[in-house]
Structure formats: C-alpha cells, structure tokens
Amino acid sequence: MRHLNKLFLAALLALGLNAQAQDEDNPWAIQFGVNAVSTRFGAASKFEDQFSHYFKFKESWNILPSISYINVSRHVGDGFSIGLTGSVNKIDKLVTRTPGTQDYMTTNPGDLTYYGLDGMIKYGFLNKSWFNPYVHLGGGYTWLDSKGNGTVNGGVGINFWFTENVALTVQSTYKHTFEDQAEANVPRHIQHFAGLTFKFGGKDTDGDGIYDKDDQCPTEAGPKEFMGCPDRDGDGIPDKDDQCPDEVGVAEFQGCPDTDGDGIPNKDDSCPDVAGPKEFNGCPDTDGDGLADKDDKCPEVAGPKENMGCPWPDTDGDGVLDKDDLCPNVKGTSANRGCPEVTEEVIKRLNEFARTILFNSGKATFKEETMPVLNSMLAIFKEYPQAKFSIEGHTDSDGSNALNQTLSENRAAAVKNFLIQGGVAADRLMSTGFGETKPIATNKTAAGKAQNRRVEIKLIKE
Template sequence: MKHLNKLLFAVMMVMGLSSHAQDSNNPWAISFGVNAVDTRTSAGGGKNWADRHFSQPFAVKDNWNILPSVSYLSVSRFIGDGFTFGVQGSVNKITKYVQFAPNAVGHDSRGYIVTNPGDLMYYGIDGTIRYSFMNLLKSKVIDPSLSVGGGYTFFGDSSYGTVNPGAGLTFWFTDNIGLSFATAYKKSFGDREDAAGKPDAPSHFQHTAGLTFKFGGKDTDGDGIYDKDDACPEVAGLKQFNGCPDTDGDGIQDSEDACPDVAGLAALKGCPDTDGDGIADKDDACPEVAGLAALNGCPDADGDGVADKDDKCPTVAGPKENAGCPWPDTDGDGVLDKDDKCIDVKGTVANQGCPEVSEEVMMKLNEYSRTILFDSGKSTFKKQTYPTLQSITAILKEYPYSRFLVEGHTDSDGSNAMNQTLSENRAAAVKNYLIENGIAADRLKSTGFGETKPIDTNKTAKGKAHNRRTEISLIKE
C-alpha cells in the first residue's frame, strides 16, 4: 500500500500539468509500460567514464532491474515547434546492484560484482522536455527524440534529485497510437553508497518501453478532422474540403455550391445543365431543350428573337410585338396592318394604307357642294338640297382618314361684313351637318371668304348665282 500511494502521488502530479497541444491535432499524450533500472553507472572502475557507463549497455540479464508488470506512467503536452513537456512516475524493485569490487569473491573479469541490496523499492518522479525530429524527417511513423529534464528518486530509504538527459524513439501505428522506447541517464546529486556499501544515491540508467496514446483533439462533427483544422466544425465533411460537406457529391463543397443538393458542374458553381446549353437548370427557362443565353436558355428556331415557347409562329420569323409572327397586310396594299390606318381598304403607302382622294373625287365633291342651296340671306338649307348633302357625306365616309375644308362664298350684294359673316355661317352649317351624320369633327374645318373669291361676274344674275357657292377642298398634311 505504501508503494501504491507513492505511485498515485506521482500520477496526480502528472494529471495536474497544463501546457499546449501534444501535436497539431491532439493536446495530450499518455504513455505506460515497463521500465528497467541499470545501476552499473554508479560503480567505479573501468578504463574511463565512457567505459564505465557504456561498456555493457545491453547486459539485460546481468544488470537490469525489471518488474514484470506496468511500472511507469507518463503524461505530456505539446509546447510548440516540436517540443513537449511531460511528467513521468515510475516504480521498480532493485534486486541487481552493480559494484566495482575487484577484491570481492565472484567479481567478473573487469572487477565488477552484482549483489542484491535487499529488494530495495525504487520510485521516480521526473519532468522532461522532449524535442521530436519527426517533422524534420517528414515522417508520419518514425519519431526520434532527445530530452533533458530532472526528477526525484526514492531509492530504498533514501531520496535524492537527478538531472536526466535522454533519448527516445516512437513508432506510430496510427495518428494516435505508438510504441515508444526511451532511455535516460539519471545523474544524482552526490553519487554515493552508505557505510555498509549499500546504495544510497546512485546515478543510473532508466529505460522504458510502452504504448503511447495521443488524445484530446476536438472533433465536434465527428468527421475525423479536428476542429482547429475544420473549416466547418459543426457539420461533418470531407478532408479535401477542410472538413466542409459536399452533399451532392459533385466535388464542390456546399459553401461554394449554388445547388448543394443536386450534382452539377464546376463551371456553373455546382449546378446541373440538363440540356447542355451552358445555362444552369435553375436559371434555364427551358431546362430540357438547349437554347440561347439571351432567351434564358430557350430555343429560337426561326431566329426572330422570340423564344419558341412564346412564339405563335415558331418556324416563321416575326416581330416580338406580333408574338413572333409576321405582320399581316389584310387589304394587300403593301402597308402592314400595324401601320395601315385602313386595314380593310386598299390604299397607298403615302397615305398610311388608306386610299387617296383623287382629283376626280374632289371634282365630284365640288359639283355637289356648289349645288347646296340656302334660304335667301340665311345659313339654313333649302329642303331640296338634303340629298346633295347626303351624297357628300357618303363620299367623305369612303376616305375616313382624309381631312377636308368647307369654304363659304357669296356674291357682291350687300356689305362686305355681312357677306363675310354669311359665308362663314353657311360653311359652318355644312360642316355641322356632316358631323351630325357621322363624319369625325377632327376631319373637318370651315371658313368663309365672303365676296372676295368670285368665280364669275357679279354684274349678271347668272354670274351672281355662280358666286354664291360652297366648295370643299382636301387638307393635305
């Protein structure tokens, strides 16, 4: 129980350490196994210091003290740049103590004798700074190291401090499990024996062999990539994407994938392109049929700039304004219906598809207009003139987009002012009749010229009758 308490004390000291990570992924390492104590270095004799210490380094059977059980435990943490700091607790039983006694019975050819000092218990508590050469070797398996440290040794009833230079070698089976070998020369402060020749504070070698486990690395999402190296520590991902996921398996990590749930192309930020037209399905209005980027991925068979799905005439080019169909020319006058103000009547291009008023028509209009009869000195029509007005109305309706001027004229009887007013009123009367009978008001104007534009002499009754007239002229744009 006394021995166990000392070992537990050493373990508690070890577990209280705090430093940096054991390596770039795991903050801690723990090792345990067997240790061997070789006291030959405390003996005198030999040709020199090196001969005394290293002439029989592997005389295991003759010089090493080994317990057939787990006899050491160490814990370490990474400091940085290949350095770790660790503490080790160990226990052993000294049954082989090497002395230089050339006069004693049973000594070997060099004058050394091995005795049992009385099954002394051995306890060690040691702190070590270790430097690993694994990164310099760029190896993931072989891990050689050098170390230096110090400790305190309980050797039977005595105890003393030591300085511990050493070396080690670990073979890593996995990222976390390795087989470790180490040796340390534990130089005591005042290497000595007691008066009876028993060991009191001997310097010695201590060798260890055991398993090492690295642990403590945090992997929140369980994807095998430690959080410190995981760009997506909360979501399981892939090593090639620094721990970020690729849900659809298209080789593009979700954070950079515009379509993370559907496998796609790198050129389209991870989105698919079913029809292969270079437009991602999510942006393609016609994802099953190859089309044009300008038409959101839809085809245009007739090349008129209207997508086939919107084109009422997909095989014949036509303007967008007419749903992709050519403009019709219903009346065949060479003016498209969209520009034809008289769609159902042949006209001329110059008159926007409407028929032009010919000179013959104008002559006929004026033949009618000159026969309009008014009550004497008034602007009211005589009854017999209404058929003439109806004929004029019918002709104007044949030219719905032409505009006309109604002119009033008088003879020279009466004053100029009276004749001017009378001519204006008579022209207005004709205009109003036409409007009332279906001619658009914006197509008509009226004016009076009084007696200023006679077409015959005012000296005869016949001439005056000719001068009292109404004329219609074409208003040209």
C-alpha cells in the same frame, strides 16, 4: 494510495506546462504503465560492463507490479515534445561494487521507497510510422525514502502505434548523479518504462474524422477527398466550390448542370431545357429573325423585333404595311402612304352634292329635305380618312355685305359641324365664308342668285 496521489500531482504539474502543439493532429499525450529501476548500470566501472546485465531483470531490476508511472507530454513541433514523468517503485535489490575490486554484490536495503519526478525533451523519428523510435534528454529529482538527489537524464524509447491514438511504449532512461556513487543519497541508475500511450487533444468540430486544422470546412462534415467539405449533390465538386450545391453538375460549370447541352449552365440559361446560342441566353430562334422564341410572338415565321417577331400585316392589301399605312383598312397608294387619293372626280362629286344643300332662308340651318345630300357627302369624306378639306360658304348680293359675310361663314361652319358629328376628324376640316365676293353667276336674275348661294368643297394639298 499515497503513491498514486504523488503520481497524479506530477500529472497536474505536467498539464500546467505551456508549450505549443504531441503531433500535428493531437497536441497532448498521456502515458502510464510499469517502471523498473536497476542500479547495476551505474555500479559498473567499465562501459562494456554497464550493459552486461541490461536484460537480467531477475538479478537487478526492481519492479512494482502495478501502475507505477505516469507521463504527460506535449508536442512542440518538428518532432520535438516536452513532458513530465512521475514514478514510484520499491527498491529491494541494490547493486553495489566492492571498492577496489570488480566484484558486485546485491543487497536488500529494506524496501526503500523510490520516487521520481523528471522533465524531458524528446525527439522522435519516423513520426508518421507505426514504428516511432525517439531519444530524450532532461533532468529531475529522485528520492529514496526521504533522501534525494538531482539527476541529469538521457535515454531512448520506442512507440509502437497500433491505432492512430494508442501505442505501446518502451523506454530506458539513465539518471546520472554527480556525487560519488558510494556517497550519493541516490545511486546512478537506469529506469525502464513499459506502458500505453494515448494521444489526444485534436479538435474535430464536425466529427468527420478530419481534424479542424486540416479541415477546410470544420463545421460541416465531409469526406477526406474534399478536405472535410461536404458534397450535397454528390457530383464530385465540394459545396464550397460548387455554385449549384444542390444540383448535380460538372466541373466545367463550377458544379452547375447544363441540361440541354448548349454550353450554358442552367443557372444562366433562360431556356435550360432547349438548346440555344449564347447571344439569346441559351434560347432558340427557330425562324432566325434575331428574336428568341420565348420573346417571339411568331416563333416559326420571321418578323421584325419591332413587331415582336411577327411580319407586319397589310390589312387592306394595298401593298403598304399597316405600320406605314395611314389608312390600314382602306386601300390606297404608296404615294399617299396607303390612303386612297382624292381625285378631281371625287371633288367634282362632292361639289355637286354641296351645291344642292338647302338652308332655311337667311339662316345657317338645314332644310329637312337636304339631309340625304349631307349623308352622301359624309360617306365620301369617310372614304378618305387622311385627306383634308376646306368648306367654303358663298351668298348672293341681297342684303348688306356684312350680313352676307357672316351668313356665308355660318353656313360653311354648319356643314363642317355636321361632318364632325358624323365622325370626320375635326383636324381634317376647315371652313370659311366669302359672302357675296365670289359670284359664279349674275346677281340680277333669280337663277343667277340661286347659283351664287352655294357651298364649295376644296382639297387641301399639303
């Protein structure tokens, strides 16, 4: 338990190291396993002799049959990592060379307790391969019981990755002390390691198997082919690039569909189920009148936009379209803008009626028997709804000029008011009185006076 406490103390020290990133995906690695210590390597005087017993573990290796080391490291970029190793062992095989000779002897120093705390800088090769060799340099401090020495370390190792995050690791580290081998508290030696390495620390927020650093959508799960971004509609375009992420579409339209195949994506197509040209936002124009069917009240018959795509009607059939016809319900002439023209014959008929209008004596009120005459005139006025007329009143010479003038004006106005009440537009009529100033017969006879008391109708020409 005392040894394990020291190992975990070493691990905590390693976790306190401030570096950058174990590999590009997982910044940290922890390794633990079994270590072996051999002093044969340091006792040899010749280089070739140092490796002669490298694999003779029964003769010179000291092994503690339990988890006896732990290493924590962190990647710092470009294949480099730094780490700290804590190890413990029992030394019951101490190899020394007899001074002045090439002879070696192995003794049991009494189960010395071995502690090592070492830092290192490691450089790996083939970092993306399952076979990952590396070299390392560093230094540390080693104790045999209570005596210790600082060491300069170097060595090689190999990671055999059998999953993305788990490897079998073997390593050999030479620890060099600068004191004389015979006088050093800790002799020069080689320490072998074999254990499991676990990489960790990579962040995958959305759990899609792609680390956040490589995930273009780190908070939404998505496949690797889309760099971790989802494709909800499964159209092969990731949602981040898909303008219609919930509708299957094509790359040409940034993931939006074009149901009618008219080259306009549905989102911009006012008629997504019927093909149509771009100038009408994807809607057809069946009758070719320049108005899309959806806005055309007569989609199969060409007509002007001003009439919502329908042809202009000619209700009265006079050849003048209703839009230009001032009298759309009455046949007329083009010259009179679709209204019937008031002929001299019409004016003559109106005046024949007008001369027979009977007023009460000295008044501007109509006698009852004259109403059929007025109604006949009203009918004629309605046949010419755009024509304008002047209604003139005249009297005989009986009475004063002033009285006659007033009476003539009032009688003309009475006819005008009757017509207006009958439905003739007021702006089509004007009335005036001329009193006794325009006689058409002599005022010396009763017959002449009767002719002079009259109403006349005249056409106002514009």
